[in-house]
Amino acid sequence: MIEYRDLRIAILGAGSVGAQVARLLLEHRQELSDRVGAGLQLVGVAVRDLDAPRTAEIPRELLTTDARSLILGADIVIELMGGIEPAREYLALALNSGADVITANKALLATHGPELFEIAEQVGAQLYYEAAVGGAIPIIRPLRDSLAGDRVRRILGIVNGTTNYILDRMDTEGDSLEEALDAATRLGYAEADPTADIGGFDAAHKAAILASLAFHTTVPLDAVHREGIEHVTHAQVEGAKHAGYVVKLLAVCERLTDPETGAEGVSARVHPALVPIGHPLAAVRGVNNAVFLEAEAAGSLMFYGAGAGGVETASAVLGDLVSAARRHVIGGPGITESTHGELPVLPITSVVTRYQITLQVADRPGVLATIATMFSDHGVSVEAVQQSVPEQAAEGEPDATATLVIGTHRATEAALAATVMALRAGDVVTEVTSVLRVEGL
Amino acid sequence: MIEYRDLRIAILGAGSVGAQVARLLLEHRQELSDRVGAGLQLVGVAVRDLDAPRTAEIPRELLTTDARSLILGADIVIELMGGIEPAREYLALALNSGADVITANKALLATHGPELFEIAEQVGAQLYYEAAVGGAIPIIRPLRDSLAGDRVRRILGIVNGTTNYILDRMDTEGDSLEEALDAATRLGYAEADPTADIGGFDAAHKAAILASLAFHTTVPLDAVHREGIEHVTHAQVEGAKHAGYVVKLLAVCERLTDPETGAEGVSARVHPALVPIGHPLAAVRGVNNAVFLEAEAAGSLMFYGAGAGGVETASAVLGDLVSAARRHVIGGPGITESTHGELPVLPITSVVTRYQITLQVADRPGVLATIATMFSDHGVSVEAVQQSVPEQAAEGEPDATATLVIGTHRATEAALAATVMALRAGDVVTEVTSVLRVEGL
Incomplete structure (x- = not known):
């Protein structure tokens, strides 16, 4: 040698x-x-x-x-x-x-x-x-090399340990967001200014990197739709648990068909989402990270481990x-960035997924029919409705409200947004309590 | 270009x-x-x-x-x-x-x-x-490249989909080994001659490859200790479930200290093992594969996905x-195999792990003390004992037997083998029903 x-x-x-x-x-x-x-x-x-x-x-x-x-x-x-x-x-x-x-x-x-x-x-x-x-999780190299001969369809990533810790505590300890954040700060999992984590900025950076690599396409940071966990409530986490879900901050990168042009494109987004309890990502607890990936030939893969730590x-x-x-x-010049794909990066409105919407509605006959019509008028198909009447409301009282939890079939973000706007404008819904995307079904 | x-x-x-x-x-x-x-x-x-x-x-x-x-x-x-x-x-x-x-x-x-x-x-x-x-799971490249700067301590792998499917069916459907194998054959998961899978030969090949790569040391196939699942009984699977374990066929590759010389070595083995129900590997169901890995710096990582299929x-x-x-x-000559480590490959007798031993014993006073002494005489420390007396045996009857399930602390294979030999030779144990290693604790 x-x-x-x-x-x-x-x-x-x-x-x-x-x-x-x-x-x-x-x-x-x-x-x-x-x-x-x-x-x-x-x-x-x-x-x-x-x-x-x-x-x-x-x-x-x-x-x-x-x-x-x-x-x-x-x-x-x-x-x-x-x-x-x-x-x-x-x-x-x-x-x-x-x-x-x-x-x-x-x-x-x-x-x-x-x-x-x-x-x-x-x-x-x-x-x-x-x-x-x-x-520590090897994810860049598997995406760049191991899956180079395959076509990645979708990535669902838990890529921020701080927010996963917080959401996990809200789920397992019954903490409020503030209590869980305090605990994360005490343990050194959250920084003095937790905005980068809580606001989803850190996860959005990672989504841009993963999407660029997976789809051989430059996905700029400002094309990543970003929602943090700052508005996730304890009630949402509890409601999710009863419905068989866990709330996770997900980075979702996927191939999409542009609903307007029919052309192939890609999308990257970061937001809290409901993940079915039986999904491998639901079991990712504490500050751990995991990347769940669906590829055309390889099927489903998951990479799991410590997402941070010196x-x-x-x-x-x-x-x-x-x-x-x-x-x-x-020797050898090594590998250069592969951006030959250069697929269009589509906006969040082109995304198609499922949703769970929680509404406070006037508790009177015909309300459910009215609301179901508002969904179907906007092209959103309802899969399941669960109605619960608060015990303290006497039946027939004019002020009584009921809680409706509506699960939808797959619909575009644009259709869902229009539906929510219509629900808010009408007089049967007193409050739209929660709108969450459902991923991993 | x-x-x-x-x-x-x-x-x-x-x-x-x-x-x-x-x-x-x-x-x-x-x-x-x-x-x-x-x-x-x-x-x-x-x-x-x-x-x-x-x-x-x-x-x-x-x-x-x-x-x-x-x-x-x-x-x-x-x-x-x-x-x-x-x-x-x-x-x-x-x-x-x-x-x-x-x-x-x-x-x-x-x-x-x-x-x-x-x-x-x-x-x-x-x-x-x-x-x-x-x-489909990227594991060779992560081991060769991503973890090239780290020191892998242990690999626990579910690397044979056929046996995982069979053990999973025995666990979830209550099948016997034969019934589960029949189902696997019908579904095309097992070959006409299932020996390579059932006997652990396929898993042993993979253990040799993983150990060689992880420890930068040539681990020949005949240095891999191999036990298949042919003797796993429905009773073992049921017993494991009640004790909070799942039975998995594991490929275990680890760094060891030679108990005789004190020198560093490596070991690779394939055998059925008890995995705690909360361990990520316990959730690997059906024909899926997963490699769980502990490295000095990276901590615990897991790679999960489809282990076979065209x-x-x-x-x-x-x-x-x-x-x-x-x-x-x-250009560039690429990467050559790294075997600079050339650590000694140690025999199974040098392995240190935990065990669960199930015994049929004469149900009379002093038996537990006698058995506990046999364990400690051979340097095996008992962690927990569970005793169950069959209902049909009237107390005090001379022929009555009890079942003892003994969990040990970490001990060498050599010490455990000597203990089991002594148990068989003595007159208080009527049968050693099951000896299983416990991994992932």
Whole structure:
């Protein structure tokens, strides 16, 4: 075997993931070098503050505040600082200097991915990002390589551990959203400002990345329909449980037919959804993540594991490092981003799914018929209705209201939205309490 | 982009997988070619009988009985004939002629893998085998690449769909082994001669492949301890259910410490085992497969999906085809087998796990104490004992027997075997009804 010079590795950022990558790289240097066939030398870790506390100790002489010089002397640059700038600038600098780049930065990939992939292709460098979605779970590589000969139809992903923990607590502990968020914050699962998680922004970044990869099509972040869990109520979670569902924040990426043109397109969306209790995704508890995938030939597949955590995510980063380093040793330009599909990205109104709508209605004869007509007038077919009359309401009283839970067959978002608007405008519905999509049926 | 000549693809075998690969390759030729950046031309399918019925129609002019000529004119050879010979000879011929090779042949890999990998390395060709384990489930690539920077501690795999279907039916339908096997045969899940599945041979092949890959160490087939499900009784399955377990045929690959030398080693074994009902593997029903994996950094991961089936397995084969074809277009020698670890492969006696032992004992005072002493004398620590006296046995009768179900703490196989031998030799145990390992606790 040809002896190969040591490969120079630079890490940008020494937060929870960066510090663990540095630790594992130093501790397992010999084993990793054996797997690569060349020495792996950590040449430095760029940080903002040399004295900040870390989850793992990094030798003082490896720390530097001069990221640019570090990047220019490295063969492989691992970016774990997060945020858009200066991460974007640093990665562009690294790629342009010929270094391969590894990142776990989903926000950067979802917003500036195409720009970075283009630089990489021009200079013949590689951009790896297994850790950007699903933490330790191998999902990027299976999508890019293992399923490259298949046609992915749909992805249902639980890709944000914080919101899954919160929804799980609301389901199992009976917590309100606020109580569950407090618990998540206490345990370190939620950040001081939880907006990125709760608002579905983090999941939307991941949906854009997954959809782009699965459909060989650039899906920009602003084409991802996004709803967070901020309006999920304890009543919804309880109601779901009684009806045989669990509420999950899902990233849904799918192939669609444009209802107007009949052309094939793709869609990506993030929102709370009802998942049947028997579906494998319903069993994904706590901060775990899972990606459930339907492909034309492969059928249903699921990938499950720890979606976050410093050391878990470090596993995915080090897998990318071994891949990148092997490429240095054995040569070859590697794999470029595949966007030959370039299918149109359709808006949420084109999506077809099932819905569960909870209504407060005047409890008088003929109401159900009126409401059923409003659904069918808008082309939404009702599958099941469950009516419950509050005990305290005496029968026949003019003010009495009943609760209707309506499950629909598959209908477009546009038809459903028009139905809900009509329900709100009419005089038989006193309140539309909840509208949830049902996925995985 | 540089125009690349069409790549010439040959398929050996047109059984349930081969026919589907040919169909999908012909149907999706343009899409797959776009992903590769070069045309993919199916130049022929080698079969034994030109007129045999197939699950998908293959144009007559593509069929040939002359496998050797077909191989020598191909850039990529896909072997889906199964069996050892002539598959081994054909793959060696293909590799020696410089073709890349794709196979789903686990028996061949488990017995002649090292030989084929060596030829591939010498000539700079590649050997892909994603479809050999777990059918459509991407498991080879995640193990080889995604987890390349981590250290796999243990793999628990349900890697044989036939036996999982049979055990599942025994659990859910109350079938005997024979009844469940009959049902599996009727549904086409079991072959006319079910020995390879029932006897655990198929699972042992896969265990050898997974262990070799996960531990970077050649694990020969004859080092895999193998027990099939032929002796699993309905009573064991029922008893497991009452105790909160499911019986699964598991492939267990793990890092171990040699109890004699203290050195690190690895072990691979296949046997029926009790899996706690709350473990993700317990939910794997019917003919599905799943691989549950524990790695040092990544924590627990699970990969789940269809473990067999023509079209599902074809998905994995086509993923390998795209990988192989991309390598032709973009160059680079690809990845060679990593066996630098070369850890010793330890015998089953070195394995440490938990056990559940069911005994028929004479129902008289002091028996439990006697038995407990026999366990502790051999260094096996009892965790729990459950005793049930048959209703028909009047108390104090000399012939009355009781059933004892004993759960142990972790102990070596050697210690457990010695304990069971002592139990059989003594006069208080009338029968050792069942000894099962407990995994996933």
